[in-house]
Amino acid sequence: MKRIGLLTSGGDCQALNATMRGVVKGLSHNIDDLEVYGFMNGYKGLIYGDYRMLTAKDFSGILTRGGTILGTSRQPFKLMRTPDANGLDKVEAMKQNYHKLNLDCLVILGGNGTQKTANLLREEGLNIIHLPKTIDNDIWGTDMTFGFYSAVNIATEAIDCIHTTASSHNRVFIVEVMGHKVGWLTLYAGIASGADVILIPEIPYNIDKVVEAIERRKRNGSGFTILAVAEGAISKEDAQLGKKELKKKMEEDKKLYPSVSYKVAKEIEDRTGMEIRVTVPGHTQRGGSPCPYDRVLSTRLGSAAAKLILNDEYGYMVGLVNGKTKKVPLEECAGKLKVVTPDAQEIKDAKRIGISFGD
Numbered sequence: 428m429k430r431i432g433l434l435t436s437g438g439d440c441q442a443l444n445a446t447m448r449g450v451v452k453g454l455s456h457n458i459d460d461l462e463v464y465g466f467m468n469g470y471k472g473l474i475y476g477d478y479r480m481l482t483a484k485d486f487s488g489i490l491t492r493g494g495t496i497l498g499t500s501r502q503p504f505k506l507m508r509t510p511d512a513n514g515l516d517k518v519e520a521m522k523q524n525y526h527k528l529n530l531d532c533l534v535i536l537g538g539n540g541t542q543k544t545a546n547l548l549r550e551e552g553l554n555i556i557h558l559p560k561t562i563d564n565d566i567w568g569t570d571m572t573f574g575f576y577s578a579v580n581i582a583t584e585a586i587d588c589i590h591t592t593a594s595s596h597n598r599v600f601i602v603e604v605m606g607h608k609v610g611w612l613t614l615y616a617g618i619a620s621g622a623d624v625i626l627i628p629e630i631p632y633n634i635d636k637v638v639e640a641i642e643r644r645k646r647n648g649s650g651f652t653i654l655a656v657a658e659g660a661i662s663k664e665d666a667q668l669g670k671k672e673l674k675k676k677m678e679e680d681k682k683l684y685p686s687v688s689y690k691v692a693k694e695i696e697d698r699t700g701m702e703i704r705v706t707v708p709g710h711t712q713r714g715g716s717p718c719p720y721d722r723v724l725s726t727r728l729g730s731a732a733a734k735l736i737l738n739d740e741y742g743y744m745v746g747l748v749n750g751k752t753k754k755v756p757l758e759e760c761a762g763k764l765k766v767v768t769p770d771a772q773e774i775k776d777a778k779r780i781g782i783s784f785g786d
């Protein structure tokens with residue numbers, strides 16, 4: 428007999444349901460007696476005792492369904508120790524609800540912030556398994572997060588579509604790609620779609636180099652240029668500012684531009700007189716059905732999590748390392764970000780074929 432809790436927290440992505448299905452199927456095929464409690468809307472459900480008892484039937488037919496059957500919300504880690512508006516101690520409330528249901532463990536699906544709270548609950552004595560979700564692929568300790576490749580597909584398709592219209596009109600286009608503070612999504616979608624310039628936060632850009640890349644293409648007979656710009660991209664000058672000055676600069680920029688791509692567009696326009704178009708696919712990148720790769724990854728991670736639960740092994744994130752599922756102690760990975768290193772093989776390969784990173 429096992430009693431498990433499930434929750435999905437933070438921004439959603441395409442393969443949350445597929446992952447929960449993997450966990451529940453992995454358990455129900457190996458034990459006769461399983462009770463599953465789904466906490467609604469992320470940590471909120473655990474804090475306020477909003478849960479539903481689920482059966483194996485609830486997990487049937489959801490492999491391909493995007494979003495999350497449990498709903499989600501953002502509950503910032505830094506506020507977890509702060510009582511709510513009614514003075515409720517959130518951490519104590521989560522512990523009480525866990526113990527009230529007499530759970531053997533809580534399986535938490537989420538990104539970096541979610542993982543920090545998962546680790547906090549582990550430190551508070553709860554049995555926790557974390558599964559790494561995010562389109563950003565920025566979780567330390569796993570080569571891949573589920574959601575990433577589905578988002579790469581969508582961002583790639585968006586840039587593909589821009590490619591055809593940009594080439595008909597001989598225009599310079601910027602497509603802004605999600606990814607929060609890291610550049611994995613932009614890097615992969617940019618390479619996959621044949622972008623000419625890729626700007627990511629880990630390689631602060633020099634606008635003159637970006638302009639140079641556009642002009643070089645023009646000289647070589649290509650009238651159009653595609654730039655894949657990460658939402659967290661930053662200029663060389665800004666990257667050199669101190670923390671306080673940078674915050675101020677960001678606030679000023681926010682008043683001037685809807686997002687970084689518009690700033691890059693204006694900088695190019697000022698230097699070249701060209702008219703630059705900006706496209707922001709935004710949350711479409713997190714929507715729709717998971718791609719086949721994510722369906723496989725999620726099934727494997729869910730199944731590996733089930734194995735840990737059957738063995739009563741808790742306090743781990745289940746990741747993918749060198750093609751194999753691996754349990755990574757939460758205390759080791761919580762709070763660490765996996766960024767693109769400027770000397771990453773992908774960057775070197777991309778540069779060799781002429782893609783500019785604006786550096």
Ligand code: F6P
Pocket residue numbers: 438538561562563605606607608658713
């Ligand atoms: O972490 C996933 C992500 O989609 C990021 O890429 C993006 O910066 C952020 O979430 C958007 O958050 P929200 O859904 O709160 O607008």
